[in-house]
Amino acid sequence: MKITPHGAASGEVTGSCYLVETDQARFLVDCGMFQGTRGADDLNRRPPVSNMDGLDAVVITHAHLDHTGRVPALTKAGYAGPIFASAATIDLMMIILEDSARIQVSDNERTNRKRRRAGEDPVEAIYEPDDVPRVRELVRAVRLATPVQIAPGVVARFFEAGHMLGSTSVEFSITEAGRPKTVVFSGDLGPADRPMLKDFETVPPADLIIMESTYGDRNHRPYAETVTEFEAIVQKVSAAKGKILVPTFAVGRSQQIIYHLAVMFHEKKVPVFPVYLDSPMALEATKVYQSHPELFDDEMVAYRKAGLFPISGGYFKPSQTADDSKALNHVDGPCAILAGAGMCNAGRILHHLKQNLWKPDTHVLIVGYQGNGTLGRRLVNGEPQVKIHGEKIAVRAHIHTMGGFSAHADQSDLLRWLEPLAAAQPRVVLTHGEDRAREPLVTEIQNRFGLAAELAEIGQPIEL
Template sequence: MIEVEFLGAAQGVTGSMHLVHTPRGNVLLDCGLFQGRRKESVERNKNLRVNPNDVDAVVLSHAHIDHSGALPVLYKRGYRGVIFATDATRDLCSVMLEDAAAIQMHDAEWINAKIARGTTNMDPVEPLYDQRDVEGVMSLMRGIPYRRTQQVLEGVTVTFYDAGHVLGSALVALDIDDDGDLKRVLFTGDLGRHAMPILKDPEVPPNASVLIMEGTYGDRLHPPRTRMEDDLVEVAEGAIARRSKVVIPTFALERAQELLYTLRRLHDAGRLPEIPVYLDTPLGLKVTDVFRRHPDCYDDETRKLLAADASPFDFPGLRYVQSVRESMEIDARGGPCIILAASGMCEFGRVVHHLKAIIEDPDSEVVIVGFMAQHTLGRRLVERRARVRILGVEWHRACRIRVLEGFSAHADQNDLVSFAERVREHGPLRHVVLVHGESPQLAALAKKLDERDFPSVNVPAEGERLRF
């Protein structure tokens, strides 16, 4: 009997974590950081929902922090087994987890200094982990090429297929010997979209009997990408006309490169007006370097561009910001400019300070290009709240807010339904389980799948176990 325990990103979108119990041992799929209300996040991330002694192997779908960011906590708690990932995911984790540790240290120092000065009512903060824990994780991580089958435990193998979501992202196929009965559990991690810039399209792995599928955008359809380009031009022109700033919170991985790639294309086409663009994340350059090391993950168009030009993410006017001092100087300077800064959900990192600097300025604009989880600052901005708390201080929000959904790296409802249909065409699919989405999105997706006569569609709650 195979049993899957849904420990995180079940009826929610962050902290992806599922434990697969097989007859010979347990495999943990993903080990992500939870993001939401600050207090709850700290508690949940510190007190991992999985006991490291119950984990025999870890398989990681991709490098985004909400899928990989709690691995150092697992290590700190004593996990010393292997962590399997694609080669590109392993390389990305090395820079991203290091960055996560550094951000936690800076945030803790900054908040604790404010507490000491009596200028915030927040609770004292302690970093979840440090560089040594990250080094420990990296020593356990084994990179495997796509489509090469690798033994994980006795009676369990893994094969990674292209997920088309971010560099290195994988659809994880676990082939499990269930006392003589071979079953394939297919976990999508985050599923990408077709015909997106840079990456190859998602594959359809054959022979799945159980599909654990994400549903972040299970209830909606994305607008066409061409409209996003027009919107970006409009954003730049607006900033110039008002001599103001634009802040774009972005994941340092993929979304940032995709935005740069799009701005570069607009520049080459003569459509981007002259405006300084800052990529303000120390990760920016490092991640871009990892991109350059893995051209095998690119689609043909990007490979051609890369062959003709060493830097498909560069254009005149773009500055990579490295130091904290440089970052603070941007806030002291006037507009117009565009600032791309991490983190994606506005809960930590440099973007928080840039948001604080413009929040009361009616001429400045925040442009949202990614999904914002419930109870994060990013979500409150999407909801256009009049008052928002930033680092323990309440502000009146006067700045403009614009939401561009077409940049999403996630499949939309049509993509998800057609992916599930194609998996069914290529195997004996008996169970579909929906994860990584908030309840309304997953309910809408489940309904669509029911209408198409999928045999068993489940939406487990956190902590629930299902048997297959």
Template sequence: MNLTFLGAAQMVTGSCYLLETRGYKIIIDCGLFQGSKHIKEKNYNEFPFSPKDISLVLLTHAHTDHSGLIPKLYKNGYTGPVYTTNATIELCKIMLPDSGHIQEMEVERKNRKFTRAGLPLLTPIYTSEEAADCLNYFKGVEYREKFELLPGLQVCFQDAGHILGSAMIEVWVTEGEKTLKFVFSGDIGNAPEPYLEQPTCIADSDYLIMESTYGNRLHGNTSDRLNKFRDVINETFAKGGNLVIPSFAIERTQDLLYYLEILHDNKDIPPVDVYIDSPLAVEATKIFRHSFKYFNKETQDSIQRGEDPLNLPRLHFSLTAKDSMAINEIKGKAIIISASGMADAGRIKHHLKHNLWRSEATVLFVGYQAEGTLGRRLLNGDKQVTIHGEEISVKANIENIDGFSAHADQRGLLNWIQCSGTPAEGIILVHGEEEAQSDLAQKIKDQVGIEPLIPSLGETFHWNESGMTRSPKHWSADSNLKAETAEIKPMNDKNEVSSNTLNEALTDLMDKIHKLSEKERQRDNQSDALRNVLEIRELVDNKLRLTNKEK
């Protein structure tokens, strides 16, 4: 049997593994590549396999870095099932169409540029409608049920404690007399997490294929975060201002409600109006309300006592744009939770526009803020920002709580490896940056006595009677598959520039020249500069065409 690492190899996003056994091809997760332009470019590449030949798909959880390319599989000819937990299906019903919508918007924006530059137009990876259609093929399973999906292939989904419905998948592969047990960890939860069980301890595995996102970090403890949350709320309300929280719509928003319920219960904060202003967050909260059976005992008990974080007494949902605008009239003593979490899109921008200039207000960040986002600029202390074309001076208090994470930290990952008492024979690290992986690998070697393997993107591991071997950058050792995929463009190497990236860079450059010369009213210089860029593009285009022919 072969296992090929088609994503999340020495990087965090794009989880996708191809398992080949007895002529069957199984995909475990099929996620979007996220992050820099260069990484996102991979989403537009052809799959290095034919989706028509895939027998079935297993999905660990709903996050789009694991699920976000599944609609593309169907668009490219896959017609089989996706097995995942019922709660994951519910979350995918809102997340995948939303992801399709984002793809459409992104392509529309790029095409505006491409049209101006006279370049061929792009089509979205998939549309919102295509994403909604493929959900009909999803088949729901429950945790802890072991079943046979194909001859020689048994699976069992176990609770990963990461987000609602998240699973680790145990996969037993039998070839001849020999059975090997693989565990695909998906993302591993950061126990104790609101609502969720601890990540399941799994015994008797041959190989763990495990995430390593925070392999070199420790998160700090929950009570410190809760105390800071309490202080921020009380200080803001003492000044009479609003507390505005940019938050990811799914899981983080519901987690905040959970913490608010605890603070409220302990009488650490006064009764408070909480507004959830994001259609996606409202939908997700509804799904949580129907997911009682997935919650840990503590949450179930408190809901039964009537202390329900998802039904706080003064919790308000705003669905329509009109609801959202009404919140802008509130001058103080409200908590406004809205998306996006990095404040670079969505309704949160309106709330920031209406509160940033007020010295009595507070903006609280509870998640990672990427370089270049409005969230990062505010955290960096910018005193003047532009929102919807309007200059806003920042007088509000800017706060940040670190360590609200749904991922286990280094300690959590090491615990998970050892908690069953019978560590696996081999550990394969995925879903992590190189530094996190090498730190974690060293710790595992020291504490567990196993030297973890770190696959590179596109690498295949082979198993037969005599053991395991590795072959970098071969999609498969199976010569048929090789012949069949030889026609298909391989994923980009780090040094390879695709024509899409190049065209984008060049149209960006042309846009900038336009803007610059408009400002300085140097029409002649503009056309000179543009002519030069067009010449460069032609040269590079020709060069690319030649290189492709040589291949």
């Protein structure tokens, strides 16, 4: 058996995609996009498999774009086999891929304008919105813990990974020449104390473990501290009748922030004020959360019984249309506005920042990673003035960076996930982490479990 990483290896975090080849079958585990790096576009244009006819199946661990974004490119290139994933992953993946397809088209128009000026021929978009329905025709929902044959001689079982709604680790039982072997892909793992969702499950021991290592070099501050800090800001804004602006990604972080506000209202820590979710995509994703209560943790189930979620209670204000969004310019505080894009580099959040950054009673909550060169990064860096839509805007708002809302397991969580598997002395290969994160984790795994973990490299097969 041979497993070849086609992304999320060699110190690269995005573009997760592994080709597994046995004597009877070929399948992919994840098929994600490269994001944020120079050359990402070229990498995304390269199909991970040249012969689609020889591909038996695609297995998706979770819906994030860096794990699913190249799936429509596969089907566009002729892949017509099954795509296995949990039901919630399928629902969220379709929302994410539809959005991605629109972005591919607009990015491609920009690329082609440049190419034309350079006297070069235009190129096709990696995929377009019309390519996405084909993916829906091929998806097959799997139940957690239920074995499913995905290809000749290959049985998969999915386990909760606690990283986002529907996220899974996957165990593959593979029979080659009558001999059984097991391989586990961790997928992205969530932190143990994340709200709303269940924690990651214990996965059965395996011969080979392919494990993520995003935060392999550090431990997050305790989640409760982040929540306390968040609550203090909300109370201050409420008393001063200010506005909270949260640049946020549509899936995961939006629902998490609304959840914490809902809990504060419920526990009467702060008088109820309106919470605007100004993102059609986030509203779609929120519906998916509401339709998968089986994935909630005990606390969330109890809150739900108390009427807290599905989000309602008079405070939750969906903002669907562009007019709804513009109307928010005229609402008074206290209120919270959540809008995309998460790095403030595009989208409706730009309008809200333009209208409110110059006001000292505005509080901007940075709850996700801000890439180099983005407006979000400039705000985090404390720049006194920024440009939005060509206009100079003074930054008098309070900017709060709250890294503690991360959806990734930290070093101690990763080791806790590995512990029950380590006794069987498996081979461990680390992926999905920069080298500065993977290398300290190798040392910890050696010290703790006496295992010599390896670092995966793109294009270099792992043979078993």
